[in-house]
Amino acid sequence: MLNITNVYIQYGDRILLNRINLTIGEKDKVGLVGRNGAGKSTLLKIIAGEMSPHDGKISRPSGASLGFLHQEMDIPKGRSVLDEVMTAFAEAKDLEIRIAEIHEEMETRTDYESQEYMDLLEEFAHVNDRFHYLGGESAQGEAERVLKGLGFKQTDLSRLTDEFSGGWQMRVELAKMLLRRPDFLLLDEPTNHLDIESIIWLETFLKDYTGAVILISHDKEFLDNVTLRTIEVELGNVFDYKAPYTKFVEMRRERREKQRASYENQQKVIAEKERTISRFMAKATKTKMAQSMQKQLDKIERIEIDDEDIAAMNIRFPTAPRAGQIVVEAHHLEKRYGDLLILDKVEFKMDRGDRVAFVGQNGQGKTTLAKIVVNEIPLSGGKLTLGHNVKIGYYAQNQSETLKSSETLLETMENAAPPEMRSRVRHILGAFMFSGEDADKKVSVLSGGERARLALACLLLNPFNLLVLDEPTNHLDIISKDVLKAALMEYDGSLIVVSHDRDFLSGLTNRTVEFRDRHLYNHIGDVNAFLEKRQLDNMRQVELSTKTTTPAVVASSNGTSNGTPARELSFEERKRLQRNVSNAEKKIERLEEDLVKFQKLMSDPEFYSKPDSTKTMQAYEAKKKELEGAMEEWEMATMELEG
Structure with a gap:
């Protein structure tokens, strides 16, 4: 278990995390969601030990490992992609050395029934299990498998990391993180620089991951496919839902509707009681009863509606200067x-x-x-x-x-x-x-x-x-x-x-x-x-x-069309057809606008009593036929253009 207890972060007048409490199980798959700037990345940094909270603490089991993929990385230069990723197996290399040392010691010892020998056997079992869990016996093959899953080609593996963009360097860092197989894996926006094949591969990897995963992502489908629990960070508080993202959205809406309904019902009850107390206080014979009712009212646990962050950008693009056609x-x-x-x-x-x-x-x-x-x-x-x-x-x-x-x-x-x-x-x-x-x-x-x-x-x-x-x-x-x-x-x-x-x-x-x-x-x-x-x-x-x-x-x-070579159009033919399609689309748009005007006229109940209503209806039917003709023109021009 990873425990987040009473964590508090404040910057100036703004409380970013307001004494939050969470427990993350050893196999939990958690989506951390909320507005940009709500404190999601800050919370991950605190869990990872890269930041200290102003109050509160983080605790996890002794010896439990943690990996953190964040948005700012500094990949060492001068190493090939494969060599850099192989550094993920540093623990496995140390374990391999220790396994060799234990083998050598066991070959020379004869105190098979001593406690020290039993302890050595126990250590060997633990070290050997950990070595195999980390993939130590097939490190390079596993490294290549993960790199290819994240989109690298075989020829990329010998290239220096310096040659790759920031997005591809992030993939190198992600590969290292996955290969280390930490008990708690923290991922901040892991899909931002991945193509769809790599995203789908990563989904499969994380679904089968044996440790806990906490990830931040704005990719709803990715969250749905990986996580089983959603923690929302909003206005300093956290709201915990035992559901993937899409279900969480539904549950949050239902919770807020129920909370609002309960609040409104309670407010009605309180208002009614306050009116009764006011009436009773005005009568000397009922003053004691009014005071008793007031004490009961004061003891009621008031329902509060959770604050909701509705702040949003206010974007308006500047008016576009006039350009050519x-x-x-x-x-x-x-x-x-x-x-x-x-x-x-x-x-x-x-x-x-x-x-x-x-x-x-x-x-x-x-x-x-x-x-x-x-x-x-x-x-x-x-x-x-x-x-x-x-x-x-x-x-x-x-x-x-x-x-x-x-x-x-x-x-x-x-x-x-x-x-x-x-x-x-x-x-x-x-x-x-x-x-x-x-x-x-x-x-x-x-x-x-x-x-x-x-x-x-x-x-x-x-x-x-x-x-x-x-x-x-x-x-x-x-x-x-x-x-x-x-x-x-x-x-x-x-x-x-x-x-x-x-x-x-x-x-x-x-x-x-x-x-x-x-x-x-x-x-x-x-x-x-x-x-x-x-x-x-x-x-x-x-x-x-x-x-x-x-x-x-x-x-x-x-x-080509469905594997059959299409007739190659000359540039002039293509221009003509594109012009025909464009003209037909404009004509359709104009005719549809005209029909809307007719329909507004005809929706007036008094329209049919007017002397010119018959002519108007005839004009309306003519426009409808003209629209059908324009649609046929558009379809013909489009089909010719498609070959």
């Missing part, structure tokens, strides 16, 4: 990394106001194309041009990691702001839930979610009409994701968003571009329409899927 246009675009071909002569076009989601497996080129669009990396062939007066706002996957830890929040904002915006940086910080003395905090003390909020705040300092977001929800809590989505729904510019979060993408875009086998496949509609067309249930299936199912609009020069 075409925002981005790419022809025969190609991208290689050495001999590795990522994008093969793809075509891509965005008109003003387009809202596009990039989806598909990791490594298929989603981030690559986003970086080419924002001119962060060069293309290898073909052409990409931006339209007239296009101004780009860009949020990268690792945007929060680019912030300077030594700067304060205010310095970060002022350094990113144009001169005319510097007077507004405190106001913008406040909108992102950084108020008062928060402005003087160093970036280094922020949680991952708070850094993400700060990076988003920096994005709002300059106007743009093409917003490119690469996995913007990675570090955001669920409420912050909803606020960001609401702001994006109101944003009046063009949008590219790379994401695997179905809830976030739902209804956000009008086009979905699937990256598969070095080509782009266009789908009209949002992520839900795309999944329905591909006959898939969720985004995990998209990211795992390698087979073409329902034919899609092939936005490359050599598309």
Whole structure:
């Protein structure tokens, strides 16, 4: 058992953890949830011994081991990936040496019935069991298995850790942690830098893990698949539910509804008793009875409603400057990394106001194309041009990691702001839930979610009409994701968003571009329409899927449909068909608006008594037929484009 007793943390006027008490069993699988900045990471650091509480204590069994994967890591340089991961077996190596020493001692001793010899046998059994538990007899094979499960290729294992990005270095650290097999495994946002295959592998590993696991994650499906218990940190308190995340949400809602109902019922009873006491106090003959009733009322244990953290960001993107009709246009675009071909002569076009989601497996080129669009990396062939007066706002996957830890929040904002915006940086910080003395905090003390909020705040300092977001929800809590989505729904510019979060993408875009086998496949509609067309249930299936199912609009020069080569369209034909599809969509939208106006007129009960009602109804039926024709035009143009 790991016991958290009366733990108290306060910073200035803010109580982060208010004398909390928890017990973690030796096989518990716990999800630690709550708002960004609520104290989840702080609690893990206290449990791990990396921070001391201002009061209270943490205790665990003597000899119990603990491993902590946190968001800030410092991987030693100069070692290969495999050599670095093999350091996880340091305990196993020591045990192997001790086993050899005991073997040697047992060969020379003859006091088989002495207590010392019995103690030696007992130590041998314990050391040998521990050695096998740690996988000491097959250390390298186990290290390679875990590394491959986390996405490393065989050729990566001999490369130096220095060659890898921060996300891949996190995987190295995670591999070491898993291989050490601590009794208590603490994981802070372990899935942020993992692709879907690695997430699914990690889920399986953790479900079968023999020790206790406490993890922080905003990935609801990951929490549901790994944990059986959810601890919510909110406004300094903790609420413990014996259920995985989705069930916890339901139980929390029911608890709060029951608590509110009980509170309201008790308030009615108290109010009634107080009225009775007031009436009795006014009568001398009933004063004693009133006093007795007052004493009983004072003894009632009052029901209190738990405080709820409803604070949220207040995001409003700046009005988009006017851009040309075409925002981005790419022809025969190609991208290689050495001999590795990522994008093969793809075509891509965005008109003003387009809202596009990039989806598909990791490594298929989603981030690559986003970086080419924002001119962060060069293309290898073909052409990409931006339209007239296009101004780009860009949020990268690792945007929060680019912030300077030594700067304060205010310095970060002022350094990113144009001169005319510097007077507004405190106001913008406040909108992102950084108020008062928060402005003087160093970036280094922020949680991952708070850094993400700060990076988003920096994005709002300059106007743009093409917003490119690469996995913007990675570090955001669920409420912050909803606020960001609401702001994006109101944003009046063009949008590219790379994401695997179905809830976030739902209804956000009008086009979905699937990256598969070095080509782009266009789908009209949002992520839900795309999944329905591909006959898939969720985004995990998209990211795992390698087979073409329902034919899609092939936005490359050599598309195929269900394995059958499609007729290759010339550039002029493709342009014509794309124009036809666009014109048909605009016509459909206009006709639907006209029909709504007719329907409003016809919903008035007095409409049918008007002399021109017959003509209006005839015009309505004509519009309906015109809409059917426009739908057929759109379907024909789409089918031709799909081949």
